[in-house]
Amino acid sequence: MVPALGLRRVFGSIGYVSKVSIATSIALLLLWQLAASLEVVPAMFMPSPLAVAAKFVAVSRDGFQDATLVEHLLASVGRVTAALVAAVILGVALGFAMNLSQTAQGVIAPVLEFYRPIPPLAYLPLVIIWFGIGEFAKVLVIFLGILPSIVIATNEGLRSVSPDRVNAARSLGASRAQVVLLVLLPHAMPSILTGTRIGLGTGWATLVAAELVAATKGLGFMIKGAADFLVTDVVILGILVIAAVAIVMEISLRLVQRAVAPWQGRE
Amino acid sequence: MKSLDVRDVVVRYGDSNLGGVVALDHVSLTIEPSSFVVALGASGCGKTTLLNLMAGFRKPSSGSVSFDGRTVEGPSSERGVVFQHGALMPWLNVIDNVAFGLRLKGVPRKDRHDRARAMLRLVYLEGVEDRRIWELSGGMRQRVGVARALTADPDVLLMDEPLGALDALTREQMQELILDVWARTGKSVFFITHGIDEAVFLASKLLVMSPRPGRVIASLDLDFGRQFAAGAKSGDVKSQPEFIAMREHVKGLIFSSRQLAEAAL
Numbered sequence: 185m186v187p188a189l190g191l192r193r194v195f196g197s198i199g200y201v202s203k204v205s206i207a208t209s210i211a212l213l214l215l216w217q218l219a220a221s222l223e224v225v226p227a228m229f230m231p232s233p234l235a236v237a238a239k240f241v242a243v244s245r246d247g248f249q250d251a252t253l254v255e256h257l258l259a260s261v262g263r264v265t266a267a268l269v270a271a272v273i274l275g276v277a278l279g280f281a282m283n284l285s286q287t288a289q290g291v292i293a294p295v296l297e298f299y300r301p302i303p304p305l306a307y308l309p310l311v312i313i314w315f316g317i318g319e320f321a322k323v324l325v326i327f328l329g330i331l332p333s334i335v336i337a338t339n340e341g342l343r344s345v346s347p348d349r350v351n352a353a354r355s356l357g358a359s360r361a362q363v364v365l366l367v368l369l370p371h372a373m374p375s376i377l378t379g380t381r382i383g384l385g386t387g388w389a390t391l392v393a394a395e396l397v398a399a400t401k402g403l404g405f406m407i408k409g410a411a412d413f414l415v416t417d418v419v420i421l422g423i424l425v426i427a428a429v430a431i432v433m434e435i436s437l438r439l440v441q442r443a444v445a446p447w448q449g450r451e
Numbered sequence: 452m453k454s455l456d457v458r459d460v461v462v463r464y465g466d467s468n469l470g471g472v473v474a475l476d477h478v479s480l481t482i483e484p485s486s487f488v489v490a491l492g493a494s495g496c497g498k499t500t501l502l503n504l505m506a507g508f509r510k511p512s513s514g515s516v517s518f519d520g521r522t523v524e525g526p527s528s529e530r531g532v533v534f535q536h537g538a539l540m541p542w543l544n545v546i547d548n549v550a551f552g553l554r555l556k557g558v559p560r561k562d563r564h565d566r567a568r569a570m571l572r573l574v575y576l577e578g579v580e581d582r583r584i585w586e587l588s589g590g591m592r593q594r595v596g597v598a599r600a601l602t603a604d605p606d607v608l609l610m611d612e613p614l615g616a617l618d619a620l621t622r623e624q625m626q627e628l629i630l631d632v633w634a635r636t637g638k639s640v641f642f643i644t645h646g647i648d649e650a651v652f653l654a655s656k657l658l659v660m661s662p663r664p665g666r667v668i669a670s671l672d673l674d675f676g677r678q679f680a681a682g683a684k685s686g687d688v689k690s691q692p693e694f695i696a697m698r699e700h701v702k703g704l705i706f707s708s709r710q711l712a713e714a715a716l
Binding site for chain 2 (some may be wrong): 346348349351352353355356357358359362366367370373414434445447448
């Protein structure tokens with residue numbers, strides 16, 4: 185799943201730690217293959233890497249439970265993307281509101297602090313009771329998982345702005361709206377992106393749980409369905425695809441962060 | 452030309468009955484057009500508070516600040532500010548930082564870049580238009596800060612210890628640069644420092660301030676900066692007996708006020 189460009193980038197600037205990491209990954213893979221070949225555990229419980237690779241090809245072509253791997257993948261990525269976009273828009277808006285108005289801070293803070301530490305899995309049943317088992321409920325749970333980290337990161341980013349920077353803009357004639365758009369927003373951008381990265385991790389973790397209930401497509405659904413029939417190779421395949429997608433997302437967001445906020449850590 | 456008037460200003464932080472601090476105690480001064488007013492004093496004498504009042508960043512507890520006859524209600528581009536640590540925008544390159552004030556006014560990109568380039572030339576910074584802020588040295592950043600303030604074409608430049616964070620050599624170069632800009636633009640300047648040498652060299656009017664409560668204890672009319680602006684070398688200006696005598700006189704004022712303040716505690 186990792187694109188060739190990413191691999192070349194990784195190997196291009198390779199350091200000692202990375203070399204050890206790559207060697208470790210290969211060793212683990214070989215150990216897994218060895219254990220499977222010696223049948224330490226029956227293949228039904230732990231299929232070999234080669235069997236999983238074969239399954240990757242089969243599920244990509246023929247599908248599993250009425251959907252191909254790509255369809256499962258797109259269903260999952262679609263849900264996380266929808267939730268993420270909504271969470272970034274609302275989260276940044278709420279973060280700004282908290283920073284600009286004490287009333288807004290008083291209203292938002294207790295609600296956020298109350299539900300933030302609750303694992304999304306705990307309120308998933310309630311969301312289903314209220315909103316049913318459709319797409320909306322799934323996206324909503326993922327959205328709720330992502331939202332707090334973005335609100336908090338936005339607020340933290342805004343709080344770190346030096347009064348001088350705001351005053352500089354005001355003394356050049358900036359209106360309140362211009363201060364928000366041309367000073368506060370760019371200033372908070374690195375922090376917002378960090379919050380987005382953290383939120384994406386939570387969202388991706390919540391996804392599988394949300395898809396366990398009454399989905400017909402999605403990586404979580406695929407894993408759950410495979411587990412019900414003890415199709416262990418598809419379970420492992422699903423886990424690896426989820427890991428790969430998370431890595432790709434993390435790397436892309438870091439590249440975005442470097443492109444959008446190259447000044448981070450250099451002031 | 453317009454002058455900036457500070458009349459009988461008092462600034463209190465917190466409740467003075469409950470141990471609050473009087474940052475400025477009945478301070479009055481005028482910044483005449485084309486003058487170079489320097490406020491000199493130890494930390495805690497209220498010089499930055501004074502600048503914040505003039506800029507419109509805060510309001511006095513009593514007294515008034517007015518510019519061109521109108522009460523100062525808030526910040527405005529007619530009173531440009533240069534900050535100690537630059538307060539530049541790291542997400543913008545050099546030219547967009549300098550042109551920031553024009554962008555706020557909706558000036559088209561090409562026009563504002565032309566004007567920003569002219570201001571960069573005025574502070575002898577050319578060829579760095581596309582550089583990132585963090586790639587610049589401290590002295591270059593302050594020159595960008597000065598150019599940014601000038602681009603908005605203010606009547607007064609308010610400078611809050613703009614050379615405080617620079618090394619000694621760069622600091623002397625910047626003093627000369629600021630005098631040069633002052634002489635060439637004809638703008639009035641209010642400049643804060645705690646460097647005695649710097650204050651005596653730059654000021655056309657020197658305000659010596661004392662802390663706790665912050666007040667102006669002496670106002671001196673000087674012309675060493677004008678001598679430099681008229682073409683004299685800074686080394687010659689600073690080594691003449693009058694300069695040295697004035698420096699010692701000012702030093703005496705500051706230390707006697709400090710002893711008085713300590714005796715009062």
